[in-house]
Structure formats: C-alpha cells, structure tokens
Amino acid sequence: MSSIPAPILWTVIIGLALGSYALRFAFIGFMGGRAIPEWLMRHLRYTAVAIIPALVAPLVVWPAPAGGEPSLIHFAAAAATFAAGYLTRNVLFALGTGGLSLLLLYLAA
Amino acid sequence: MAITTTKSAFWKGFRDSAPFIFMASPFGFLFGVLAAEAGLIVPEAFAFSLAVFAGAAQFTALQLMQENAPLIIILISALAVNLRMAMYSASLTPYLGDAPMWQRALAAYFVVDQSYALSIVQFETEPEMPLAQRVAYFFGTNGIVAPAWVIATALGALVGTRIPESWGVDFVLPLAFLAMIGPMLRTPAHIAACFVAVAASLPAAALPYNLG
Numbered sequence: 001m002s003s004i005p006a007p008i009l010w011t012v013i014i015g016l017a018l019g020s021y022a023l024r025f026a027f028i029g030f031m032g033g034r035a036i037p038e039w040l041m042r043h044l045r046y047t048a049v050a051i052i053p054a055l056v057a058p059l060v061v062w063p064a065p066a067g068g069e070p071s072l073i074h075f076a077a078a079a080a081t082f083a084a085g086y087l088t089r090n091v092l093f094a095l096g097t098g099g100l101s102l103l104l105l106y107l108a109a
Numbered sequence: 110m111a112i113t114t115t116k117s118a119f120w121k122g123f124r125d126s127a128p129f130i131f132m133a134s135p136f137g138f139l140f141g142v143l144a145a146e147a148g149l150i151v152p153e154a155f156a157f158s159l160a161v162f163a164g165a166a167q168f169t170a171l172q173l174m175q176e177n178a179p180l181i182i183i184l185i186s187a188l189a190v191n192l193r194m195a196m197y198s199a200s201l202t203p204y205l206g207d208a209p210m211w212q213r214a215l216a217a218y219f220v221v222d223q224s225y226a227l228s229i230v231q232f233e234t235e236p237e238m239p240l241a242q243r244v245a246y247f248f249g250t251n252g253i254v255a256p257a258w259v260i261a262t263a264l265g266a267l268v269g270t271r272i273p274e275s276w277g278v279d280f281v282l283p284l285a286f287l288a289m290i291g292p293m294l295r296t297p298a299h300i301a302a303c304f305v306a307v308a309a310s311l312p313a314a315a316l317p318y319n320l321g
Contacts, residue, residue: 003147003148004147004148004149004174004175008174008180009149009153009174011180012170012174012180012183012184012187013153013156013157013160013161014160015180015184016160016161016163016166016167016170016184016187016188016191017160017161017162019184019187019188019191020161020162020163020166020188020191020194021217021218023188023191023192023194023195023198024194024195024197024198024217024218024220025198025213025214025217026195026198026199027195027198027199027201027202027206028198028199028201028202028205028206028213028216028217028220029210029213029214029217031199031202031206036199036200036202040199041196041199041200044192044193044195044196044199045193045196046298046299046302047189047190047192047193048165048189048190048191048192048193048293049290049293049294049299049302049303049306050302050303050305050306051169051186051189051190051306052165052169052190052286052289052290052293053290053303053304053306053307053310054306054307054309054310054313055169055172055173055186055286055310056283056286056287056290057306057307057310057311058310058311059172059282059283059286060283060287061311063280063283064279064280065279065280074280074283077280077284078283078284078287081284081287081288081291082287082288082290082291083291084288084291085287085288085289085290085291085292086291086292086294087291088291089291089292090292091132091136091288091289091291091292092131092132092135092136092288094287094288094291094292095135095139095284095285095288098284098287098288099281099284102280102284
C-alpha cells in the first residue's frame with residue numbers, strides 16, 4: 001500500500017475536523033430550543049446509508065487482495081458480514097463473523 | 110427511577126454508555142491498525158481520531174486517500190457520511206438548545222451515534238428532567254467511550270506497524286464498512302437507499318474515483 005503524502009493527510013484531517021464540527025454545531029448552536037422541519041431531518045437521515053454502500057460495493061465486487069478480480073471467497077465473506085450485521089444489529093459480531101468466514105474460506109480453498 | 114442531582118445524571122450517562130466501550134475500543138483499534146497499514150504514523154492516527162472523532166467518516170477518508178482520490182472528493186464523501194451528525198444535532202436541540210453557549214459548543218464535539226442514541230432515549234423517557242441534568246447525562250455518555258476511542262486508535266496504530274502486509278488486512282476495511290451498514294438499515298426506506306446506492310456505484314466504479 002502506498003503512503004499518503006503528509007499535506008494531503010493533514011488537509012483531510014483538518015478539513016474533516018472543521019466540517020464535522022460545523023455539522024454537529026449547526027443546529028444545537030444556532031437553533032436554540034426551536035424544532036427542525038421534518039423534511040430536512042429526512043434528508044439528513046439517509047446520507048450515510050447511501051454513501052457507505054456506494055463506497056464498499058466496488059471493493060467487494062473487485063477486491064484488492066484478489067488483484068481486483070471478482071473472487072467468490074471475498075464475496076462470500078462480505079455477504080456473511082452484511083447478513084450478520086443486519087440480523088444481529090451488532091457491528092462487532094458482524095465483523096467477527098466476516099473475518100472468521102474469510103479465514104475459513106482461505107484455509108478451505 | 111428518576112435522577113435527583115446533576116452529578117448522578119452524569120454518572121447515569123456514564124453507566125448507560127459503558128457497554129459501548131466494547132464497540133468503540135475494537136473499532137478504534139481497527140482504525141489505528143488500518144491507518145498504520147496505509148502509512149500513517151502513530152501521532153497522525155491519534156490526531157485523526159481526536160480531531161475528527163467520527164468512525165465511519167474516518168474509515169471513508171482513509172479508504173479514499175489510499176485510492177488517491179482528489180482532495181475535494183475525499184472531503185465531500187467523508188462529510189456526507191457525517192451528515193447524520195447534523196440530524197443528531199437537530200434532534201437534540203429541543204432538549205439541549207437552551208444550555209449556555211460554552212456547553213453547547215462543547216457538546217457539539219461529542220455528538221456521535223452512541224451519545225445521541227442514549228441521550229434521546231433518556232430525554233424522551235423522562236421529559237421532566239431539568240436542563241442541567243440533561244446536559245450532565247449527555248456528557249456522561251461520552252465520559253469513557255470518547256477516551257476509549259482515541260486511546261484504542263493510538264494502540265491500533267502502534268500494533269499496525271508490526272503487522273506484515275501478507276496477512277491480507279486490506280479486505281478488513283470493506284468488511285468493517287459492511288458490518289457498520291447492517292445495523293444502520295432500520296427501515297425499508299434505509300434498505301432502499303442502500304440498494305440504490307449499490308446499484309449506482311458499480312457501473313460508476315468503472316469511472317475514476319468511484320463517484321457513485
């Protein structure tokens with residue numbers, strides 16, 4: 001894996017720190033005790049479930065450890081992780097399931 | 110049982126949040142390991158967690174930096190992942206919005222998934238709770254989880270520099286994302302948003318920078 005240039009890294013860290021703080025402060029800081037309209041809440045609610053799957057899908061379909069070729073082992077481990085997370089609602093249990101199934105599939109293959 | 114003092118409100122938040130240590134620590138540790146694998150040194154990983162203080166956005170930024178995505182894409186994507194923090198902030202406003210500015214400014218830094226989830230349940234269950242106790246409860250939910258997250262990152266980065274690349278840790282990051290998505294899908298609308306995003310991202314991945 002290539003090393004990330006320091007100016008890029010620090011710009012990302014500082015930019016994200018300021019941006020995230022602004023998002024967190026926006027309402028609690030400026031709105032006082034007033035309520036927020038429901039349409040705005042609706043938009044804010046769905047962004048993470050749209051961005052993260054879009055980021056992860058190509059990583060699963062063309063996994064880096066397999067040289068970017070579709071790989072049944074990685075796809076199966078990914079499916080197991082997602083299923084465990086969805087069914088148990090537990091992030092760690094999901095990650096454990098995925099890591100273990102990846103290991104077992106490697107050993108079996 | 111109703112809370113009687115501001116101090117006991119803080120400690121109730123502290124106790125309620127304790128189980129989350131078992132999630133924040135391993136995830137912070139994992140972020141540290143993956144950051145080290147990506148070439149970050151310990152102080153950089155530590156500063157990253159301390160300054161940004163948002164797991165999913167940190168993992169997103171780390172992944173995109175490794176893909177050499179343009180700076181603006183990295184920032185926009187990671188901040189979009191964090192838009193839900195604005196929703197949390199909005200949703201907490203009716204309960205904490207009347208607190209003094211310095212308390213609100215400090216509270217804003219600590220708005221994360223677990224402090225929001227615990228606090229909103231507490232505030233809705235006991236609507237008669239005085240403002241000072243609400244603020245104390247909110248800070249209590251971060252009393253141990255926040256330090257655990259940052260310290261675990263530094264430890265992970267320390268260990269990560271010793272893990273050989275042949276262990277294939279580079280598929281752990283996608284698995285970590287997948288593990289985070291499952292519990293986020295609370296309603297059919299969330300599931301729909303998720304699958305539309307996946308469907309759109311796969312053809313788009315053929316284009317540069319995964320502009321999905």
